[in-house]
Amino acid sequence: MPVPCPDHKRALELYNHMHVVGKSRISSDMIEDLEDCILEESEVDELFQQQIPTGIGDGHHRVFIVHPDVKWGRKKQRLTTAELQMEEAVGLVTTLQNWTVVDKIILSTKMPDKKRLFGKGNFQLLTERIKGVPGITAVFVNVERLSPSSERELEEAWGVKVLDRYTVVLHIFRCNARTKEAKLQISLAEIPLLRSRLRNELANLDQQGGGSRYIMGSGETLMEVQQRLLKERELKIRAALEKLRRKRHLLRSQRQQREFPVISVMGYTNCGKTTLIKALTGDAGLEPRDQLFATLDVTVHAGRLPSHMTVLFVDTIGFLSQLPHQLIDSFSATLEDVAHSDLIIHVRDISHPETVNQKANVLNVLKNLQIPEHLMSSIVEVHNKIDLIPGYQPSEPDTLPISALKGQGLEGLRQRIESAIMKSTGKQILTLKVDLSTFQLSWLHKEATVQEVNVDAEEGTALVTVIISTAAYGRYRKLFQAS
Numbered sequence: 001m002p003v004p005c006p007d008h009k010r011a012l013e014l015y016n017h018m019h020v021v022g023k024s025r026i027s028s029d030m031i032e033d034l035e036d037c038i039l040e041e042s043e044v045d046e047l048f049q050q051q052i053p054t055g056i057g058d059g060h061h062r063v064f065i066v067h068p069d070v071k072w073g074r075k076k077q078r079l080t081t082a083e084l085q086m087e088e089a090v091g092l093v094t095t096l097q098n099w100t101v102v103d104k105i106i107l108s109t110k111m112p113d114k115k116r117l118f119g120k121g122n123f124q125l126l127t128e129r130i131k132g133v134p135g136i137t138a139v140f141v142n143v144e145r146l147s148p149s150s151e152r153e154l155e156e157a158w159g160v161k162v163l164d165r166y167t168v169v170l171h172i173f174r175c176n177a178r179t180k181e182a183k184l185q186i187s188l189a190e191i192p193l194l195r196s197r198l199r200n201e202l203a204n205l206d207q208q209g210g211g212s213r214y215i216m217g218s219g220e221t222l223m224e225v226q227q228r229l230l231k232e233r234e235l236k237i238r239a240a241l242e243k244l245r246r247k248r249h250l251l252r253s254q255r256q257q258r259e260f261p262v263i264s265v266m267g268y269t270n271c272g273k274t275t276l277i278k279a280l281t282g283d284a285g286l287e288p289r290d291q292l293f294a295t296l297d298v299t300v301h302a303g304r305l306p307s308h309m310t311v312l313f314v315d316t317i318g319f320l321s322q323l324p325h326q327l328i329d330s331f332s333a334t335l336e337d338v339a340h341s342d343l344i345i346h347v348r349d350i351s352h353p354e355t356v357n358q359k360a361n362v363l364n365v366l367k368n369l370q371i372p373e374h375l376m377s378s379i380v381e382v383h384n385k386i387d388l389i390p391g392y393q394p395s396e397p398d399t400l401p402i403s404a405l406k407g408q409g410l411e412g413l414r415q416r417i418e419s420a421i422m423k424s425t426g427k428q429i430l431t432l433k434v435d436l437s438t439f440q441l442s443w444l445h446k447e448a449t450v451q452e453v454n455v456d457a458e459e460g461t462a463l464v465t466v467i468i469s470t471a472a473y474g475r476y477r478k479l480f481q482a483s
Contacts (some may be wrong), residue, residue: 054162056171062135063093063163064103066126067142070112080357082106088320088354089142092168093171096175103133115150116157117141130158138163138441148196169320181244188237191230198226224472245336261311261421266336266366267347268358269318272384276347276404277301277313280414305418306411309467312339320364339371342424343417343473344379350401351388378424380416412458422467430473431465440480447472 067089069082086106093099107126109118116123125379130139138161146164154162170189177183264271278286281303299315314337338344346362348355366376380400386392387403394401400416402409423425429451433439437460444450448468455462468476 009193056138056163056167060098060100061096061137062100062102063138063140064130064133064136065089065093065101065140065142067104067106068109068112068117069106071108071110080354084201084354084357085142089140089165092165092172093140095172102136103129105129114145115147115153117143117150117154130160136160138166140168148199151196181241184237184241184244188234188241191237194230194233198230238253243307245368260343261309261342261425262314262337263311263342263343263417263421264316264318264341265345265347266316266338266362267318268349268362269320271318271347271349271352271358272404273318273347273473274315274390276345276384276402277303277315279404279407279410281313305421306414307418307429307449307451307467309418309421311417311421314338319358319365336368336369338366339375341375344371344375345382345417346379347382347384347404349385350383350392350394350419351385374424378420380413382413425469427467427469428473429465429467432476433461433465434462434480436460436462439479443479444468447475 065086067082067086083106086104090101090104093101098242105126107118107122107124111117111119118126130136139158140163143164145166146154146162151162151164154223170186170193173182173186173189177186265277267273274286277283280300281301283301283303286301301313301315303313304312305309316338344366346359348359352358381396381398383392383394383399383401384404386401386408389404392401400409400413402413404410422429432440432444434444441450441453441462441464444464444466448466450464450466452465453462454464
């Protein structure tokens with residue numbers, strides 16, 4: 001079990017609630033800026049509840065899944081198989097409460113860019129199959145995004161709601177959103193769907209001659225009014241997210257003053273990130289769920305390394321293959337914390353048949369986030385869930401096999417993390433002679449990690465072994481040089 005850490009509460013309060021700890025170290029202007037960042041819950045909920053664009057609703061859905069298997073060309077998936085992609089699509093649907101998969105089909109296509117995705121023969125076969133299954137309420141076409149014209153044509157052909165990965169993943173996000181930031185980021189990610197719906201509705205109106213008519217007294221057409229209102233909504237969401245970004249920046253600045261190393265834990269969704277953080281920190285409040293995208297918000301959990309150094313583990317949103325770029329963009333404010341980490345841990349579910357493809361997806365997202373090279377080159381790769389593979393031996397160098405659930409390999413991981421943190425933060429281990437009649441020892445307890453204290457009662461001194469940053473050691477020498 002992790003050693004209980006007296007600094008946990010202080011570290012977490014400092015990171016998440018700056019006004020509780022260390023406020024005196026910030027200027028009054030910064031405090032005012034932070035207080036300006038606070039958004040009323042009602043403001044966020046108003047934005048979150050405005051015109052939900054998916055048209056899915058919250059009820060029970062009986063879903064038919066179609067996976068277009070592209071045989072060649074730029075859209076062919078080369079690191080996976082159609083069967084595994086279908087399995088992931090089924091996982092997405094069953095993640096949602098009261099959603100069930102009633103039937104599924106993998107169908108070859110040579111023309112994924114066409115409106116109907118398939119050739120005439122396969123499309124007719126598919127239509128007959130869909131209409132032959134009773135009680136279907138939606139068809140999930142397992143592609144990243146359907147064009148508005150494709151969506152409209154498929155719905156007309158099949159007579160039910162048609163969904164793509166963007167819509168399904170976004171609905172999962174919406175169902176899991178709890179915090180202000182998650183709700184705002186989802187609202188921003190929904191804007192492209194609102195624009196698609198608007199284009200569809202206006203195309204229908206134009207066919208009837210109504211979309212281009214001027215609204216009496218406004219000087220605007222209906223299309224222009226709708227586009228303006230949507231733009232105003234987008235600007236309002238972005239402004240609210242910017243307030244939260246400013247708050248996050250101030251919290252990060254204060255954390256850096258106190259020099260708590262930050263470790264971002266990343267991985268494919270459902271790889272065991274939260275289970276690992278719970279195992280490393282002993283945080284009883286963490287409740288890992290066997291569910292895709294159970295974590296939408298960055299959450300911070302304090303833990304101790306073998307040297308007793310306090311660090312902050314950051315649990316981040318999980319990744320997914322073909323996760324639409326606009327969704328990643330919407331969560332960029334959350335994910336920008338990763339770029340300011342001292343270390344990244346990449347957790348892989350090594351028991352998953354697509355583990356190699358999942359690794360490629362995670363690294364690709366990190367690359368797109370423009371993570372600094374020194375962070376990318378120092379990533380600690382963890383092979384989790386080895387308890388599901390008897391006798392597992394990693395085939396890749398410098399990887400750590402563990403089972404977060406069973407506690408296997410965690411001590412070796414803690415040692416690797418500590419070594420990497422010492423290197424990335426420039427901390428050093430020093431033995432200092434302190435005068436016990438001064439406040440040197442209490443200062444070191446506050447500003448460094450004290451590992452050992454050997455007291456010489458006759459001299460009234462102590463030899464103190466500490467882990468200390470270069471900056472803190474400079475302050476120590478300045479304060480106590482004459483001691």
